[in-house]
Amino acid sequence: MSDEPEYLKALKRTQERQKAGGSGKPGTAPASKGQSVTPAEREAHRWAREVGGKEVRIAPSVTGAKVAFLVRPITPFGTPPVTLEGLQGREALAERIKSAPGAGEEILGCFELTTGRPLTPDVQEGKVTFTAGAPREIMKAQSPERMIRLAAKQAEELAKTRKVDDRDKGGRGRR
Numbered sequence: 001m002s003d004e005p006e007y008l009k010a011l012k013r014t015q016e017r018q019k020a021g022g023s024g025k026p027g028t029a030p031a032s033k034g035q036s037v038t039p040a041e042r043e044a045h046r047w048a049r050e051v052g053g054k055e056v057r058i059a060p061s062v063t064g065a066k067v068a069f070l071v072r073p074i075t076p077f078g079t080p081p082v083t084l085e086g087l088q089g090r091e092a093l094a095e096r097i098k099s100a101p102g103a104g105e106e107i108l109g110c111f112e113l114t115t116g117r118p119l120t121p122d123v124q125e126g127k128v129t130f131t132a133g134a135p136r137e138i139m140k141a142q143s144p145e146r147m148i149r150l151a152a153k154q155a156e157e158l159a160k161t162r163k164v165d166d167r168d169k170g171g172r173g174r175r
Contacts, residue, residue, distance in 0.1 A: 005110055013126060013171070025123070037063075037064055038113075039138045040113040040114070040138055041062055041063065041113065042138075043113075043116055043136055043137075043138045043141070044062065044068045044084065044111045044113055045058060045062075045084065046051045046136075047109075047118060048068070048070055048082075048084040049112050051070055051080060051109045051118075052070045052072070052082035052084070052108055052109075055081065055085045056070070056083070056084055057082070057083050057084070058083075058084050059083055059084060059085040059086065060172065061085050061086040061087070062084055062085065062086035062087070064086070064110070065086025065087055065088060065113060066086075066087070066088055066089055066090075066113055066114050067086065067087050067088075067089065067090060067092075067110060067111065067112050067113060067114075067119070068084055068086045068111045068113060069084070069085060069086065069087070069093060069096065069097075069107055069108075069109065069110045070082055070083070070084055070107065070108035070109045070110075071083055071085060071100065071105050071106070071107055071108070072105065072106045073104060073105055073106075074105060074106055075104075076105045082108065086113075089113075090130060093110060093121075093128075094121075094128035094130075094131075095121075097110075097121050097123065097128050098123070098126070098128060101144070104132075107121065110130070112132065115135060116130045116135050116136050116138045117133050117134065117135050117136065118132075118133040118134075118136070119131070119132055119133070120132075120133065152154075154156055171172065
């Protein structure tokens, strides 16, 4: 038996689980093998939260996917979690949409990461067709040089407009 308090044991267990690869909080994008999230994936996450609510879980399959979809299990008890999952193409998405009702799932919406457009699926006579919506504005990543220039410009502007505090006398050191 260890002399460690129970809260320290629980903290260590949580840290070990997070190191093992599990994402600690629902609704956060998992960090996968050092890859950063692309602007299109970030926009898909935003779209998912608009459509599915704030507690959307992001599946690791979204990384590198061409299309994403929101799925919610159909259960008689409570409100099940909504998950954003990714697939490699529209054909795979069409198959997933056809099989969802039989698997006890509800597809809430689809999003094409390559074009940045939400997709509306339509099932007629066993065939799935997609109607693309209006393209969403995808934020492009800024270059580090541009970010440094903007930060320097903001710092210069703040230095010009900063009020000198009477208690401070303009210095930042100890008295």
